[in-house]
Amino acid sequence: MIKVGIVGGTGYTGVELLRLLAQHPQVKLMAITSRKETGMPVAEMYPSLRGRVDLAFTDPASAPLAECDLVFFATPHGVAMAQAPELLAAGVKIIDLAADFRLKDTAEFERWYKMPHSCPHILAEAVYGLPEVNRDAIRKARVIGLPGCYPTSVQLGWLPVLDPKAVAAAGGDLVERTTLIADCKSGVSGAGRKAEVHTLLAEASDNFKAYGVTGHRHAPEIAQGLGAIAGKPVSLQFTPHLVPMIRGIHATLYARLTPAGARVDFQKLYEERFAGEPFVDVMPAGSTPETRSVRASNMVRIAVHRPAGSDLLIVLVVEDNLVKGASGQGVQVMNLMFGLPEDMGLTQLPVLP
Amino acid sequence: MIKVGIVGGTGYTGVELLRLLAQHPQVKLMAITSRKETGMPVAEMYPSLRGRVDLAFTDPASAPLAECDLVFFATPHGVAMAQAPELLAAGVKIIDLAADFRLKDTAEFERWYKMPHSCPHILAEAVYGLPEVNRDAIRKARVIGLPGCYPTSVQLGWLPVLDPKAVAAAGGDLVERTTLIADCKSGVSGAGRKAEVHTLLAEASDNFKAYGVTGHRHAPEIAQGLGAIAGKPVSLQFTPHLVPMIRGIHATLYARLTPAGARVDFQKLYEERFAGEPFVDVMPAGSTPETRSVRASNMVRIAVHRPAGSDLLIVLVVEDNLVKGASGQGVQVMNLMFGLPEDMGLTQLPVLP
Amino acid sequence: MIKVGIVGGTGYTGVELLRLLAQHPQVKLMAITSRKETGMPVAEMYPSLRGRVDLAFTDPASAPLAECDLVFFATPHGVAMAQAPELLAAGVKIIDLAADFRLKDTAEFERWYKMPHSCPHILAEAVYGLPEVNRDAIRKARVIGLPGCYPTSVQLGWLPVLDPKAVAAAGGDLVERTTLIADCKSGVSGAGRKAEVHTLLAEASDNFKAYGVTGHRHAPEIAQGLGAIAGKPVSLQFTPHLVPMIRGIHATLYARLTPAGARVDFQKLYEERFAGEPFVDVMPAGSTPETRSVRASNMVRIAVHRPAGSDLLIVLVVEDNLVKGASGQGVQVMNLMFGLPEDMGLTQLPVLP
Amino acid sequence: MIKVGIVGGTGYTGVELLRLLAQHPQVKLMAITSRKETGMPVAEMYPSLRGRVDLAFTDPASAPLAECDLVFFATPHGVAMAQAPELLAAGVKIIDLAADFRLKDTAEFERWYKMPHSCPHILAEAVYGLPEVNRDAIRKARVIGLPGCYPTSVQLGWLPVLDPKAVAAAGGDLVERTTLIADCKSGVSGAGRKAEVHTLLAEASDNFKAYGVTGHRHAPEIAQGLGAIAGKPVSLQFTPHLVPMIRGIHATLYARLTPAGARVDFQKLYEERFAGEPFVDVMPAGSTPETRSVRASNMVRIAVHRPAGSDLLIVLVVEDNLVKGASGQGVQVMNLMFGLPEDMGLTQLPVLP
Known part of the structure; x- marks a missing residue:
């Protein structure tokens, strides 16, 4: 049994971790901390956990985190990097669901998160926890920066076309790497369980809007990830929107094909690239995936479109932002880090309707 | 033109007042105050008001409230009673959308609102602003305690059966006055525009729950109002529930018929009692009114049911909690106080779908 | 492995059965039929089942139902009773999710379902599939009439107070058996996956209404069930309402206490009656259960209230109408019929948020 | 008073026309037809119209349409063109809310709507009813093809950049006319009031999906409209998505700037182009308009963004698909055709929250 602790368990990624870990056959939950709710x-x-999770929230200071094999940080940005050195020294592995170990460039981190990075040496060692890209590195990692919810969907959507093998096979870039557009839509749980006016039901339901059009923290993360995949600089326009639903992200991705790309069979390319991936489903040609088809599951579904008479490649990606976009991906990464079957504890079917 | 001020305009009853007053042909908006948003x-x-409301929020201290003919208080409980004496002295009339002038018994007020009542003499003078019950008194009033959203629907629903004329005609009470049950359901805008976790879309949508089962502030207000209508004590069980929608209240009312009541034609009774009422619509026998049929309008719709083989009278009432349940009723009352046609500025049709 | 067939698998109870049975370790899905979708x-x-359910819909006529150990009917009323005799003769057990084997009185059945009952002898043998009441009989049954969604919540809510043991202990009825009120609220999936105008999102969202106020098919089923529990006639007012959400039923139950009942500790009574029940959770005193706390799970949560100064007992019950209210209960009953652990395949935690 | 008839009044554009026309001071409703609901x-x-609309649906054959000054067709495609010749001969003007008079190329019409066009000569005369583009022609028109809901938002969003005057002032095209992308999102009322499975609340709520990615009927209409504005061919990718809300369209428009375009002050360009337009609101720089800010009103709100370090122009447009996207635009056009103030009957403020 893996001994697991959770720091900061009162938010949505925290309760989703609890839901998944409480059903995981190889996990023993040791502690879940909350400064504000200590003792509760x-x-x-979360009455949904009655009878299945017997822990109370404990004070971060007194929680037996050093006795864990693994600690998840489901905290605001900045908490994981403050506690990482001590835990690593105690031999504890770390998966951070916030942004502390995502951006490799500390200047970028500081620009977007408005705080200095306190442990660049650990950042240098940290592995970006996207299994479809970094599976082997994840297996050996001590510290994981888990991808953001939007970045997971966008990177998986463009992974096959930016893959150097596919580029080599086509004799050059398949798409213009500098005019990519990711028009993304997210349910409101992505904003977390904070009391804020703009995510009240009376504000956000029966409503739709864009936000962060000219700058969102996930944009540099996506660009870094796509660049790492391609081995070359990639730039994109990332436009997030808020959907009146609880869970789900839908990424609508637009790329201009190069002449080399125009000759590629993208359906085949995607199916081959993701063959064997336990959590990526390439749908039949012509499909339009729905977010509910992955609700409460770790699956991502992808459909590829080539509109007639156009040089566009359109990729549609759906994920559950709290599962594959956060806590589920965390469990998948944990399984890899501890040598367990990658899908252990993650085989629940999506809830539809 | 009536010169109108609004104290506390950032909440839902405030913006709804603005929507209605900005379309009222006889109102000049003088000021709208907000301590927090002064200058905005x-x-x-509220971009919905762009081009139609040119005011900025002003500091309560410097707003020209004393120059108004009428001031609405769309504030937390306790604010109106603090400012009422000075405004009344300046000849300004007052409509309070909060609870300061609802409960006639100051001990009851203090019990439910946890603050002493600062001006019992004004409370004694204040008129309860339910036009269908107190129309004449409202016309002459200087201070109005506007009914709460739930109390409006429940009192209108039972008004005909408790009316002393109907009781006299039947030769006794029509229903048992001490076993009434009001099972009520409200959209979340009833909780106001406060940042709170339990009304976030991710918490409250795709969800349903009761609250305040054994005690809600509206219970004593309803009992007082029904008692005033009947001229005798009335007691009831009031159970509110939260519906995942923005606007709307649905009251499901249960009463046990007395033998005298069992002989009454309730469809006829209701139609006659509300004949001529501009904002109460008694639907045909067998109807089940929907909240959307009054969305964004000042109408109340009522249906009366007598299940076969039972001694129950079931009354269904729908209203828009922000209009007839708050701001629209305020405008209706204002029209009465200033001798205007009662429906002036309130004739917009419900928005369906 | 139990060989299971599903007749009529295109509706919501069908897909929910598939979701649950595909995750059940002791079930082999043999066939799922649909006249309209044969071959699909x-x-x-249901893309949510991609990669996990490989069956295609087969024509009812050619499906290998007679080779199954158990056949579920997730069909319109009338289908199960037509096919039951042949299947039973072949040694196949039957669980009907429709109403064919619920009402013991064929006249009542014919009155509410507008069709004659074709096999009263099988009806006489059929067991009403509510494990908390009929566990032993279910274990030995060949034919199950599975309770409706509303009836499950209402019967479980009143089970402890009507239980003859509790009545004997109190020296008489705890509540008035003829003035019960069940004010119930359901998500729209309860109406099934039929194309109908009134359950369109544009009609049913941001809306709330009652329906069937003076007569609903579940009313006689509830009265029969409560009567069977009490061993005496029970009558009630059942008022269903439509909530703008996908899943969930909330029952708000009102009963008048007798003098004997007024002395009972109901919190204790409920906790003791349901102690050991795997799927009934009696919440702490003062709780108001939310439907989302059981979303996508087989749990029922119950809270008991005794308002001060009143002779009312108020019971709040939440369930997922598609799980404990239909398909999950079907799997629970199947486990009992085949000697498996009662919660096998039903331990998924509720999905919250 | 203008005598107005409505053919096909049972759908959402029909009831929205009724809501608006019943509040219009210069309209007398003569008849509303429905083959199916004759006599109702x-x-x-629509209980929302109780007491305000006294008409019953009449059979199309017997309705006094020829006595009207104007007939609206809120019908399926193909109905208006069948009845237009006779009505025009009787001196009745026509506004078609369906597609019969939108596409000028009959081959295109037949390709997308799968029926031959029965009166090309009337189509040739018909004016495309977008006041911001064709105001003068509309004033003199006998037949109007009213724009679709998506096309209204997309054309208004790109009108200023394609306007030949702006192009001339900049010395060349401002944007690449062949790589435009319109990523659009609509509430489900856009699908009409038809009983269909995919727009049931249990299917469409808590869900998000694209549809018609590689071909939607509105795509040729938009291309035709933009081409007419520009006076040159324009091509675009149009991707519609379904949002779990009742009303509202959000268009997210992407265009690549030319070197000439890169020097333009777009905020100023948009504000100047739409100055004086009664129903187009250009929001301050940096805004992200919400669909609810125009809910139930005829307003369109537009925001223009120029992300740093990119050659993209991003335009965000919101409208209420049933008002400015259909019935409200119809009333605006009617006002122009009959010499009334353009905003008569259309000044209701948006309903927020």
Whole structure:
């Protein structure tokens, strides 16, 4: 049994980790911390866990985190990097669901998150936790920066076309790497469980809007990830929108094909690239995936479109932002780090309707 | 033109007042106050008002309230009673959308609102602003305590059966006055525009729950109002529930018929009692009114049911909690107080779908 | 492995059965039929099942139902009773999710379902599939009439107070058996996956209404069930409402206490009655259960309230109408019929948020 | 008073026309037809109109349409063109809310709508009813093809950049006319009031999906409209998505700037182009308009973005698909055709929240 601790368990990624870990056959939950809710039984805040999670929130200072094999940080940005050195020294592995170990360039980190990075040496060692790209590195990692919810969907959507093998096979770039557009839509749980006016039901339901059009923290993360995949600089326009639903991200991706790209069979390319991936489903040609088809599951579904008379490649990607976009991906990464079957504890079917 | 001020305009009853008053042909908006948002143009917070409301929020201290003919208080409980004496002295009339002038018994007020009542003499003078019950008194009033959203629907629903004329005609009470049950359901805008976790879309949508089962502030207000209508004590069980929608209240009312009541034609009774009422619509026998049939309008729709083989009278009432349940009723009351046609500025049709 | 067939798998109870049975370790899905969709892969209609359910819909006539150990009917009323005799003769057990084997009185059945009952002898043998009441009989049954969604929540809510043991202990009825009120609220999936105007999102969202106020098919089923529990006639007012959400039922139950009942500790009574029940959770005193706390799970949560100064007992019950209210209960019953652990395949945690 | 008839009034554009026309001071409603609902009072189908619309649906054959000054067709495609010749001969003007008079190329019409065009000569005369583009022609028109909901938002969004005057002032095209992308999102009322499975609340809520990615009927209409504005061919990718809300369209428009375009002050260009337009609101730089800010009103709100370090122009447009996207635009056009103030009957403020 892996001994697991969770720091900061009162938010949505925290409760989703609890839901998944409580059903995982090889995990023993050791502690879940919350400064504000110290002493409150977890099941009192989340009655869905009654009878299945007996822990109470404990104070971060007194939690037995150093006795864990693995600690998840489901905290605001900045918390994981403050505690990482001590835990690593104690032999504890770390998966951070926030942004502390995502951006490799500390200047970029500081620009977007408005705080200095306190441990660049650990950042240098940290592995970006996207299994479809970094599976082997994840297996050996001590520290994981787990991808953001939007970045997971966008990177998986463009992974096959930017893959150097595919580029080599086509004799050159398949798409223009500098005019990519990711028009993304997310359910409101992506904003977390913070009391804010703009995500009240009376504000956000029966409503639709864009936000962060000219700058969102996930944009540099996506560009870094796509650049790492391609081995060359990639730039994109990332436009997030808020959808009146609880869970789900839908990424609508637009890329201009190069002449080399125009000759490629993208359906085949995607199916081959993701063959064997336990959590990526390339749908039949012509499909339009729905977010509910992955609700509460770790699956990503992708459809590829080539509109007639156009040089566009359109890729549609759906994920559950709290599962594959956060906590589920964390469990998948944990399984890799501890040598377990990659899908252990993650085989629940999506809930539809 | 009536010169109108609004104290506390950033909440839902405030913006709804603005929507209605900006379309009222006899109102000149003088000021809208907000301590927190002083200086912000109203249309910046509420883009729906762009080009139609040019005011900015002003500091309560410097707003020209004493120059108004009428001031609405769309504030937390306690604010209106603090400012009422000075405004009344300046000849300004007052409509309070909060609870300061609802409960006639100051001990009850203090019990439910956890603050002493600062001006019992004004409370004694204040008129409860339910036009269907108190129309004449409202016309002459200087201070109005506007009914709460739930109390409006419940009182209108039972008004005909408790009316002393109907009781006299039947030769006794029509229903048991001490076993009434009001099972009520409200959209989340009833909780106001406060940043709170439990009304976030991710918490409240795709969800349904009761709250305040054993005690809600509206219960004593309803009992007082029904008692005033009947001229005798009335007691009831009031159970509110939260519906995942923005606007709307649905009251499901249960009463046990007395033998005298069992002989009454309730469809006829309701139609006659509300004949001529501009904002109460008694639907045909067998109807089940929908909240959307009154969305964004000042109408209340009522249906009366007598299940076969039972001694129950079931009354269904729908209203828009922000209009007839708050701001629209305020405008209706204002029209009465200033001798205008009662429906002036309130004739917009419900928005369906 | 139990060989299972599903007749009529295109509706919501059908797809929910598939979701649950595909995750059940002791079930082999043999066939799923649909007259209209014969030949279509199940996963094409329900992409949530891609990669996990490989069956295609087969024509009812050619499906290998007689080779199954158990056949579920997720069909319109009338289908199960037509096919039951042949299947039973072949040694196949039957669980009907429709109403064919619920009402013991064929006259009542014919009155509410507008069709004659074709096999009263099988009806006489059929067991009503509510494990908390009929566990032993279910274990030995060949034919199950599975309770409706509303009836499950209402019967479980009143089970402890009507239980003859509790009545004997109190020295008489705890509540008035003829003035019960069940004010119930359901998500729209309860109406099934039929194309109808009134359950379109543009009609049913941001809306709330009652329906069937003076007569609903579940009313006689509830009265029969409560009567069977009590061993005496029970009558009630059942008022269903439509909530703008996908899943979930919330029952708000009102009962008048007798003098004997007024002395009972109901919190204790409920906790003791349901102690050991795997799928009934009696919440702490003062709780108001939310439907989302059981979303996508087989749990029922119950809270008991005794408002001060009143002779009312108020019971709040939440369930997922598609799980404990239909398909999950079907799997629970199947486990009992085949000697498996009662919660096998039903331990998924609720999905919150 | 203008005598107005409506053919096909049972759908959402029909009831929205009724809502607006019943509040219009210069309109007398003569008849509303429905083959299926002949004889049913309009207010029985739409209780929101009780007491305000006294008409019953009449059979199309017997309705006094020839006595009207104007007939709206809120019908399926093909109905208006069948009846237009006779009505025009009787001196009745026509506004078609369907597609019969939108596409000028009959081959295109037949390709997308799968029926021959029965009166090309009337089509040749018909004016495309977008006031911001064709105001003068509309004033003199006998037949109007009213724009679709998506096309209204997309054309208004790109009108200023394609305007020949702006192009001349900049010395050349401002944007690449052949790589435009319109990523659009619509509430489900856009699909009409047809009983269909995919728009049921249980299917479409808590869900998001694209549809018609490689071909939608509105794509040729938009291309035709933009081409007419520009006076040159324009081509675009149009990707519609379904949002779980009732009303509202959000268009996210992407265009690549030319070197000439890169020097333009787009905020100023948009503000100047739409100055004086009663129903187009150019928001301050940096805004992200919300669909609810125009809910139930005829307003369109537009925001223009120029992300740093990119050659993209991003335009965000919101409208209410049933008002400015259909019935409200119809009333605006009617006002122009009959010499009334353009905003008569259309000044209701948006409903927020």
